[in-house]
Amino acid sequence: MRLSLIPVLLCTALCPSGSTAQQDAAQAPHLTGISAIANNVWQTVINGGSKPVDLAARAKSDAETGMTRITDDNYDTIFSQSRPDDLWVVAVHGREGDVMSHAYLETQSNASSLLKNNATLADKVERIKFGRLDWMTDWVLSTRWVMTKPPYIVFVTDSGKTLRFAAPPRLPANGTMLYEILAESYWRNLPPWDGSLSPDGDLSYLVEAYISANQYLAQYTALAPKWIWFALPVLTTAIGQQIMAWLHSGGDSAQRQRDAEKEKPKSQ
Numbered sequence: 001m002r003l004s005l006i007p008v009l010l011c012t013a014l015c016p017s018g019s020t021a022q023q024d025a026a027q028a029p030h031l032t033g034i035s036a037i038a039n040n041v042w043q044t045v046i047n048g049g050s051k052p053v054d055l056a057a058r059a060k061s062d063a064e065t066g067m068t069r070i071t072d073d074n075y076d077t078i079f080s081q082s083r084p085d086d087l088w089v090v091a092v093h094g095r096e097g098d099v100m101s102h103a104y105l106e107t108q109s110n111a112s113s114l115l116k117n118n119a120t121l122a123d124k125v126e127r128i129k130f131g132r133l134d135w136m137t138d139w140v141l142s143t144r145w146v147m148t149k150p151p152y153i154v155f156v157t158d159s160g161k162t163l164r165f166a167a168p169p170r171l172p173a174n175g176t177m178l179y180e181i182l183a184e185s186y187w188r189n190l191p192p193w194d195g196s197l198s199p200d201g202d203l204s205y206l207v208e209a210y211i212s213a214n215q216y217l218a219q220y221t222a223l224a225p226k227w228i229w230f231a232l233p234v235l236t237t238a239i240g241q242q243i244m245a246w247l248h249s250g251g252d253s254a255q256r257q258r259d260a261e262k263e264k265p266k267s268q
């Protein structure tokens, strides 16, 4: 009974019933998701981000559970220097108080210790690495992977080139289940991400342009005094109103001209 349930459970979590949440987000970008990214980038770039409360405590808990902290600065080096058959299991989490993020982190560390405790899996476990990424602070990688709502578990292979995403509710926060997914390689059932916003997709340039634009902005905003972010909306609103007024007057005269044009045939 129990044995027959597992594949069913894993299938609801992983089997491709069309696409992953990630691909849904990429192919039919729902506005709330995209604006969540934009909002996060705005928070991080403009306001200096919501820094984790205690970096030292976080580094300590990462180390104790054998997790590698993935950041915007180190991810390229870490993934590109991995063997193609290395599997990185990256938990992407939101702010510290987020219940679901917390559950995913626990899921990940439970799965990791279950794997390490099974000697028969030693060869396999040697190729499985665990990483953690903070969606709130590391916005470049979070944007490049088009992640709209943490948490996620991302399965990274091929030295960072192949990505598979799992998210709630399809992947429940259950350490035993993630352990089985890794031990039995069920994660391969997930379709690799190949949507149009993915790194090889036809719209990937949009994502890159967005990142560059924000990085460019960040260089200047770092130097700008804080009050400018209060003054700027007032200023842009005022300028916007001028432009709107101008456009409207233009629109009116264009409309009048069209009306005049319409009158002509009648008067002839």
Ligand SMILES: *[C@@H]1O[C@H](CO)[C@@H](O)[C@H](O)[C@H]1NC(C)=O
Pocket: 118, 119, 120, 121, 183, 184
């Ligand atoms: C270790 O993993 C193997 C292969 O998945 C499994 O058959 C075995 O039951 C596991 N052993 C323990 C103690 O969980």
Ligand SMILES: *[C@@H]1O[C@H](CO)[C@@H](O)[C@H](O)[C@H]1NC(C)=O
Pocket: 103, 106, 107, 110, 173, 174, 175, 176
């Ligand atoms: C992790 O393991 C602990 C101890 O076995 C258990 O109480 C907890 O429910 C597990 N959590 C998850 C998310 O698997």
Ligand SMILES: *[C@@H]1O[C@H](CO)[C@@H](O)[C@H](O)[C@H]1NC(C)=O
Pocket: 006, 009, 174, 175, 176, 177, 180
């Ligand atoms: C977690 O998953 C395992 C195996 O897939 C299952 O036996 C167990 O009941 C699940 N735990 C919870 C709390 O759902």
